[in-house]
Amino acid sequence: MITHAAGxxxxxxxxxxxxxxxxxxxxxxxxxxxxxxxxxxGPNGAGKTTTISMICGLLEPDSGTVTVDGEPLTTRSTTxxxxxGLVPQDIALYPDLSARDNLRFFGKLQGMAGRQLxxxxxxxxxxxxxxxxxxxxxxxxxxxxxxxxxxxxxxxHGPRLLVLDEPTxxxxxxxxxxxxxxxxxxGVQGLAVLYTTHYMEEAERLCDRVGIIDxxxxxxxxxxxxxxxxxxxxxxxALTATTHADHDPAGVLGQWAQRCRDLPGVLQARPADGSLxxxxxxxxxxxxxxxxxxxxxxxxxxxxEVTEPDLEAVFLHLTGKALRD
Numbered sequence: 001m002i003t004h005a006a007g008x009x010x011x012x013x014x015x016x017x018x019x020x021x022x023x024x025x026x027x028x029x030x031x032x033x034x035x036x037x038x039x040x041x042g043p044n045g046a047g048k049t050t051t052i053s054m055i056c057g058l059l060e061p062d063s064g065t066v067t068v069d070g071e072p073l074t075t076r077s078t079t080x081x082x083x084x085g086l087v088p089q090d091i092a093l094y095p096d097l098s099a100r101d102n103l104r105f106f107g108k109l110q111g112m113a114g115r116q117l118x119x120x121x122x123x124x125x126x127x128x129x130x131x132x133x134x135x136x137x138x139x140x141x142x143x144x145x146x147x148x149x150x151x152x153x154x155x156x157h158g159p160r161l162l163v164l165d166e167p168t169x170x171x172x173x174x175x176x177x178x179x180x181x182x183x184x185x186x187g188v189q190g191l192a193v194l195y196t197t198h199y200m201e202e203a204e205r206l207c208d209r210v211g212i213i214d215x216x217x218x219x220x221x222x223x224x225x226x227x228x229x230x231x232x233x234x235x236x237x238a239l240t241a242t243t244h245a246d247h248d249p250a251g252v253l254g255q256w257a258q259r260c261r262d263l264p265g266v267l268q269a270r271p272a273d274g275s276l277x278x279x280x281x282x283x284x285x286x287x288x289x290x291x292x293x294x295x296x297x298x299x300x301x302x303x304x305e306v307t308e309p310d311l312e313a314v315f316l317h318l319t320g321k322a323l324r325d
Contacts, residue, residue, distance in 0.1 A: 010032040015063075015064035028211075037192075039202070048165070071083075099125065129182065151179065161191075184206055235307065237304070239303075260290050266286065287306065
């Protein structure tokens with residue numbers, strides 16, 4: 001029986017894994033607390049799947065340690081693996097069985113039975129939005145529905161840590177959104193979640209903290225704001241304006257730019273093709289001040305676009321390459 005530890009649900013320390021002369025994972029360390037969703041963000045081939053294979057006890061590290069709920073975990077562990085729920089990239093379901101029958105089968109493997117199992121099956125089907133298709137065979141499901149059923153299996157035994165390996169790859173937008181909503185709710189319920197992805201927008205939407213992995217190394221980790229601050233990325237504000245008749249657009253925009261340069265927090269202000277572009281640390285708060293600065297100038301502001309720094313910019317800064325498939 002597992003005794004729940006007061007510390008992190010997952011602690012991985014210095015994980016290294018080599019395949020011949022190739023080092024797939026090079027010294028990865030991370031921790032995940034109860035109720036926290038941790039995103040492992042990186043391109044395909046960065047080492048995400050190898051990392052979670054070691055975390056789940058499927059692959060022995062060449063060096064480093066893993067503890068789950070305070071208990072050491074290796075490929076030989078048995079009891080402690082009950083605290084884990086793994087949702088792999090590949091669909092691990094029997095296609096000729098219904099979702100309910102698949103869940104009943106995997107539940108029995110976990111030692112569940114009777115009314116407890118039936119009640120839990122209903123719960124997880126509701127979480128992933130498949131209650132109305134519970135009796136249908138998996139082979140009739142769309143790709144996105146199969147992935148949602150895969151998540152249901154990972155949740156069935158009530159794990160302390162759910163590991164999701166790129167769960168939205170190749171699914172339609174509707175199913176993708178349903179998966180993201182389900183994962184978002186899991187953290188609220190107190191489950192620790194490790195979520196690997198190469199989609200920046202998923203990491204920004206779901207994750208309390210993000211670890212950026214590239215070429216097997218964890219190059220940075222933190223909250224979104226901490227990562228943005230780490231690279232000093234700034235916000236771009238573009239204010240499009242129409243100059244009144246009989247006035248020189250370039251001259252009017254130049255005057256406006258000069259006024260905005262005196263505003264607190266403005267790093268740059270320059271006219272560009274009928275608009276004013278501002279670079280600032282806090283663009284959303286600066287918009288009203290910039291519009292006010294136009295004052296009596298002969299122009300009308302027609303649109304405002306605020307481009308906040310994102311994890312794509314952070315990844316590019318840290319690795320020198322774009323985050324791509």
